[in-house]
Amino acid sequence: MTVEAAEHGAALAAHTRGVLAPSRNTARLMHGADLLAAMIAASLPWSTSLPSIFVGLWLLVLVPTIDWREYAGFLKQPAFALPFVILGLALLGTLWSDAAWADRLHAIKPVAKLVIIPPLLYHVRRSERGTWVLATFLVSCAALAVFSWIVLFHPAWKIAATASAGVPVKNYIDQSQEFTLCAFALALPTLTFWRERRLAAAFGCVALILLFVTNMLFVASARTALLCMGVLLALFAWRYLGRRAAMLLLAGTVAASLVAWTTSPYLRQRITDVAVEYQHGHEDISHASTAQRLTYWRKAIAAFAQAPLLGHGTGSIKRQFERAAAGQSGLEAEVVNNPHNQTLNVAMQWGLLGVVLLYAMWLVHLSLFTGDGLAAWIGLVVVVQNMTSSLLNSHLFDFHAGWIYVLGVGVAGGMTLRAERR
Numbered sequence: 001m002t003v004e005a006a007e008h009g010a011a012l013a014a015h016t017r018g019v020l021a022p023s024r025n026t027a028r029l030m031h032g033a034d035l036l037a038a039m040i041a042a043s044l045p046w047s048t049s050l051p052s053i054f055v056g057l058w059l060l061v062l063v064p065t066i067d068w069r070e071y072a073g074f075l076k077q078p079a080f081a082l083p084f085v086i087l088g089l090a091l092l093g094t095l096w097s098d099a100a101w102a103d104r105l106h107a108i109k110p111v112a113k114l115v116i117i118p119p120l121l122y123h124v125r126r127s128e129r130g131t132w133v134l135a136t137f138l139v140s141c142a143a144l145a146v147f148s149w150i151v152l153f154h155p156a157w158k159i160a161a162t163a164s165a166g167v168p169v170k171n172y173i174d175q176s177q178e179f180t181l182c183a184f185a186l187a188l189p190t191l192t193f194w195r196e197r198r199l200a201a202a203f204g205c206v207a208l209i210l211l212f213v214t215n216m217l218f219v220a221s222a223r224t225a226l227l228c229m230g231v232l233l234a235l236f237a238w239r240y241l242g243r244r245a246a247m248l249l250l251a252g253t254v255a256a257s258l259v260a261w262t263t264s265p266y267l268r269q270r271i272t273d274v275a276v277e278y279q280h281g282h283e284d285i286s287h288a289s290t291a292q293r294l295t296y297w298r299k300a301i302a303a304f305a306q307a308p309l310l311g312h313g314t315g316s317i318k319r320q321f322e323r324a325a326a327g328q329s330g331l332e333a334e335v336v337n338n339p340h341n342q343t344l345n346v347a348m349q350w351g352l353l354g355v356v357l358l359y360a361m362w363l364v365h366l367s368l369f370t371g372d373g374l375a376a377w378i379g380l381v382v383v384v385q386n387m388t389s390s391l392l393n394s395h396l397f398d399f400h401a402g403w404i405y406v407l408g409v410g411v412a413g414g415m416t417l418r419a420e421r422r
Helices: 002-043 049-065 068-074 078-093 101-124 130-153 171-187 186-196 200-217 223-240 243-263 264-282 287-307 317-325 342-367 376-389 399-421
Strands: none
Touching: 002 101, 002 399, 049 101, 049 171, 049 342, 068 078, 068 101, 078 101, 078 342, 101 171, 101 317, 101 399, 130 171, 130 200, 130 243, 130 376, 171 186, 171 200, 171 223, 171 376, 171 399, 186 200, 186 223, 186 243, 186 376, 200 223, 200 243, 200 264, 223 243, 223 376, 243 264, 287 317, 317 342, 342 376
């Protein structure tokens, strides 16, 4: 009996080691995946190649940790499934496109990053370290904002040869998107700390918000970001403030805007240039941003009308602009592969079907963030910012703004799903 008990104990110990060892390995891999996700977020404001490398490594580390039966169950949910459906449409769209195959394949790449959202949702739902990703992105953007002020006065310190003063890397559009997101992500913690009388923390958040906002008002800003700021400010007031507090916020915003207008020649020029670009855009294409967009939109709508149901196929945008430019001159002769509007970008390639899927994904992702809490607010800001900026750009398919959307929805969405599970 003793021998049998000993054998049984040895077998049980061996079985326990066999069960626990994979569990420890899985825990280490998940910890590594959390670190890599944070590295993706930290590198995104500064680089294009590093985030791509870290995403590849993240997938390699993540795959062994996935319970594929459980993951398949999640893929039945629209928030998980729609990115794959949109990618599937893009792949099918290559079959009826008349563009060169190089253009068709190139057009798949901006769509493909959307399928990182489901594994991010799945992973962060299991992890306790989603805040790592959000915090590292905030810290990285704060460092970029400080460096932006430095290179404004010392241009030789620029990391890359950017076209705008005060922009160390990439461009002023990407930089403005980051700073807008960070400023409004901090709005809810500021309000929470204030209500809890934690004044030091509240003033710290206000200092960071001012770091981002003053940079956009006095150093470098995209007009799209200014539009997003107005929309997000209204969203914050509607979501978290009473009528009296909302009126105070409105009055403070108007006063701050007047001060910025009178003290920032850069801001005045950015706003007044809209009328100049519209009036003289057809004579001087180099200063025709507003006129260019209006021309692109008109041509894109005409192309959509020719194939309203399924569009002209993946990668067909440049081909459609080439046809519209035949025999034209000046601004009308421009050939581009981006109509600077996300809806029209999708409509030209995949018609009404693509537009329906695009808005279905946006709305489903919005529905992830209807609850309370910081993660829900950040996710809401990410989706609303992307939808708003996509009125004037194809930001979902652009590298930088698109990856902000993927990371923001994946991480904040995973955190809200985890909170709901609890």
